[in-house]
Amino acid sequence: MSKRFPGVKALSGMHLDLRYGEVLALVGENGAGKSTLMKVLTGIHSVDEGSFFLSGSPFEPTGPKHAQECGISIIHQEFTLMPDLTVAENLYLGREPRSGRFFLDDRRLNQQTQELIDRLGLPLDPRKLVGNLSVAKQQMVEIAKALAYDAKVLIMDEPTAALNDAEVNVLHGLIRRFVRADTGVIYISHRMNELQLISDRITVIRDGEFIRTLETRQTTMPEVISFMVGRELTSAAKHQVQTDHGEVLLSVAGLSTKHLLKDVSFELRKGEILGFAGLMGAGRTEVARAIVGADKMDSGTVTLRGKRLHIRNPADAAKHRIGYLSEDRKSLGLLLDRDVNDNVGLSSIKELFQSFGFIKAKAMLAKSEQYRKALNIKTPSVQQAARNLSGGNQQKVVIAKWLVKNCDILIFDEPTRGIDVGAKEEIYRLLNDLAREGKSIIMISSELPEALRMSHRIVVMSGGRISGVLSAAEASQERVMHFATLRPDRIVPVTEPADAGQGDGQ
Amino acid sequence: MTASTVRAAQRKWGGSMLSASGLKDRLQQFLAFASLIVIFVFFSAANSNFFNYANITSILFSTVVIGTLALGTTFVIITGGIDLSIGTGMTLCAVVSAILVVNLGIPVPLGVLGAVLFGGFIGFINGFNISVLKLPPFIATLAMMLVAQGLSLVLSHTRPIYFSDQPSYTKLSTGKLIPGLNLPNAVIILGIVAVVAGVLLNRTALGRYTYSIGSNEEATALSGINVRKWKITIYTLAGLFTGLAGVMLSARLGSAQPAGGTGYELQAIAAVVIGGTSLSGGKGSIVGTVIGALIISTLNNGLQIMSIPQEWQNVILGGVILVAVYADMARKRAA
Numbered sequence: 001m002s003k004r005f006p007g008v009k010a011l012s013g014m015h016l017d018l019r020y021g022e023v024l025a026l027v028g029e030n031g032a033g034k035s036t037l038m039k040v041l042t043g044i045h046s047v048d049e050g051s052f053f054l055s056g057s058p059f060e061p062t063g064p065k066h067a068q069e070c071g072i073s074i075i076h077q078e079f080t081l082m083p084d085l086t087v088a089e090n091l092y093l094g095r096e097p098r099s100g101r102f103f104l105d106d107r108r109l110n111q112q113t114q115e116l117i118d119r120l121g122l123p124l125d126p127r128k129l130v131g132n133l134s135v136a137k138q139q140m141v142e143i144a145k146a147l148a149y150d151a152k153v154l155i156m157d158e159p160t161a162a163l164n165d166a167e168v169n170v171l172h173g174l175i176r177r178f179v180r181a182d183t184g185v186i187y188i189s190h191r192m193n194e195l196q197l198i199s200d201r202i203t204v205i206r207d208g209e210f211i212r213t214l215e216t217r218q219t220t221m222p223e224v225i226s227f228m229v230g231r232e233l234t235s236a237a238k239h240q241v242q243t244d245h246g247e248v249l250l251s252v253a254g255l256s257t258k259h260l261l262k263d264v265s266f267e268l269r270k271g272e273i274l275g276f277a278g279l280m281g282a283g284r285t286e287v288a289r290a291i292v293g294a295d296k297m298d299s300g301t302v303t304l305r306g307k308r309l310h311i312r313n314p315a316d317a318a319k320h321r322i323g324y325l326s327e328d329r330k331s332l333g334l335l336l337d338r339d340v341n342d343n344v345g346l347s348s349i350k351e352l353f354q355s356f357g358f359i360k361a362k363a364m365l366a367k368s369e370q371y372r373k374a375l376n377i378k379t380p381s382v383q384q385a386a387r388n389l390s391g392g393n394q395q396k397v398v399i400a401k402w403l404v405k406n407c408d409i410l411i412f413d414e415p416t417r418g419i420d421v422g423a424k425e426e427i428y429r430l431l432n433d434l435a436r437e438g439k440s441i442i443m444i445s446s447e448l449p450e451a452l453r454m455s456h457r458i459v460v461m462s463g464g465r466i467s468g469v470l471s472a473a474e475a476s477q478e479r480v481m482h483f484a485t486l487r488p489d490r491i492v493p494v495t496e497p498a499d500a501g502q503g504d505g506q
Numbered sequence: 507m508t509a510s511t512v513r514a515a516q517r518k519w520g521g522s523m524l525s526a527s528g529l530k531d532r533l534q535q536f537l538a539f540a541s542l543i544v545i546f547v548f549f550s551a552a553n554s555n556f557f558n559y560a561n562i563t564s565i566l567f568s569t570v571v572i573g574t575l576a577l578g579t580t581f582v583i584i585t586g587g588i589d590l591s592i593g594t595g596m597t598l599c600a601v602v603s604a605i606l607v608v609n610l611g612i613p614v615p616l617g618v619l620g621a622v623l624f625g626g627f628i629g630f631i632n633g634f635n636i637s638v639l640k641l642p643p644f645i646a647t648l649a650m651m652l653v654a655q656g657l658s659l660v661l662s663h664t665r666p667i668y669f670s671d672q673p674s675y676t677k678l679s680t681g682k683l684i685p686g687l688n689l690p691n692a693v694i695i696l697g698i699v700a701v702v703a704g705v706l707l708n709r710t711a712l713g714r715y716t717y718s719i720g721s722n723e724e725a726t727a728l729s730g731i732n733v734r735k736w737k738i739t740i741y742t743l744a745g746l747f748t749g750l751a752g753v754m755l756s757a758r759l760g761s762a763q764p765a766g767g768t769g770y771e772l773q774a775i776a777a778v779v780i781g782g783t784s785l786s787g788g789k790g791s792i793v794g795t796v797i798g799a800l801i802i803s804t805l806n807n808g809l810q811i812m813s814i815p816q817e818w819q820n821v822i823l824g825g826v827i828l829v830a831v832y833a834d835m836a837r838k839r840a841a
Contacts, residue, residue: 294728318730332728335721337788346718347729349711357710401729 025199071152083131088113246270255300275455292317323402392423549808575774578747586787591650597767599752604667604762622749629745633738679757720787
């Protein structure tokens, strides 16, 4: 099986071949042309020049449906499932089994789905509503949906972006089962260590051009990365190991919510990067949302500089200079249709950019401009709509928003999700710089290497509770995973580490 | 970027409110404006009684009520909401105005102020129901539409209230303040409130938050903006415009007619939509709304002059709305 297409316009001289029975990884920085390539493959865009071959014969996809019928299925980064339909209804959407002409045959639908699920070995219930499933299970439904079409070629765009390590393993198992003598997988990912585990070959593209295809076993990840960015990455930004602990800035005690969190207590020091690790659904995002008042807190206290806070909504949190940067930048972090300037200034209009209700447009523009330079936000102008920026630059816009607000505490939820390797380094450097300047950072991360590398201390959560707190020196992938996978009933209540004595008496 | 580029950007009114998408917004306004011109040229050619000072003034005069309602609704629609209560709300404000001025004998300026504030109160209730009780805007304002309709009849004992002894009240609408210029005060007032609305939307924090909420309400809240408060403010603002529209209508008619009002809300929403404001929120402009309102009243006037029956006028207006919105969407798809 092969596909070749030298010379597409947004892509040029592109060349990709997928062999039978292999997992081909496709890597490239954001904007390198991966998505365009996928859209061309599934017929969403047409090709200006060049051609495809599927199993040796020429192939011209006319649209996603046609591509699917030819055996090419794609799993997009954003899920295309209907949350209000069941697993089975989703899987057979558009080709539901019927009894007679008009009536749907739900019994047969669920039966077929059960068979498919059993064949794939997935822990799914056909009758469950998709909206109630975890992100990982929704991902499985996506995959099952693709496979329900008898796909020969399965294209997965960032399939693990929302998954934790344990779930990634399940996914990889699924991929290995799918890859047989007559099928192949194209796997797009930013997570380098995964490529090593799952792929047979790696195709690197850059700026719409084919760079080269490497045998996974005969290459190293730094080599792949250097092909991607076109340069060797200099030494990774490592956090500054603090010798003396800063004062306690924020302390959270006994935080509980109705649905998930149980007695969450921790402290955040000045100039500290406090990592939050744990599996998906462990409650890390919920902690952040409860602190900033986006969700209701059932019990527990939040104390800032020794003063008890009553935060009812994110506006209150912002007043106390606590900023939350959501994991879901596109739907919770940015106004995509508004320009960079509007986004950067949004939180600070009241304090900085208005007099008597009127917007001080000039001051706001100057400020945005200043931060565009300081954070190296790549955009033709600050009047560019946020939608047109790459993931890394969008993240910088959100960061700029909170820096303009002069926040002391920044809560980053998955700061590098969906951001390419080069931009990731920049975000890391930025986090380190912020901490050095005395900002306190809570960093929720599902990427263990990231959490280990960046954090001064790591709080590990499991089942809505804190199951362990590790210092940078104590932390290792194994230890974090140990705490992250502790069953909630086996968690020993975490007492603050010995050095936290000054946090008493509150 | 240098200071001069910043200034150049600044010159484009509202500074950052315009951007890559700013150009598109202006194109829409141009499109609407071009349609208005085409309609004008068409009627001028079709009937010799159309294009003269008296008739153009009467078009402007008949734009006042719909225009005032549409200005307030523009804010609501940009947030992604809707306000169905403006039609009967306007009637209720007219009744309140009449009760204050005619029945209670309160001086006209205070009576007018009372009616406008009462409109603000209706809007405040809408805003409270929508942002605190979390009712969908459609339902909350539909309920208010019925409440206002009923209350108008209750307060007026289902009888019109006449401003016969209040010449200064009717002068608000039909008087001609500027000597020599044969322009009714109502048109001048519409001009003033349109400018006020434009400044509010483009130059103030209120306007900025209106766009933000419409673009992405949750992201706006997470950015530390008190969305709840601002939404109440925006609906209250729309209510103030409703109150003013009630005053203008009753001043023009010389009476408060408690049975009317329904249908106005849809005409106002139509004006906003024709003007390029998106019902899904985040986009829109006051200039567009003014042009949209003018298109509606020009059509009504022109068709009337051509002796086309009222029923057919509505059919044509409906067609115009479809074409306008379709053109807008087609343009967006092309962009």
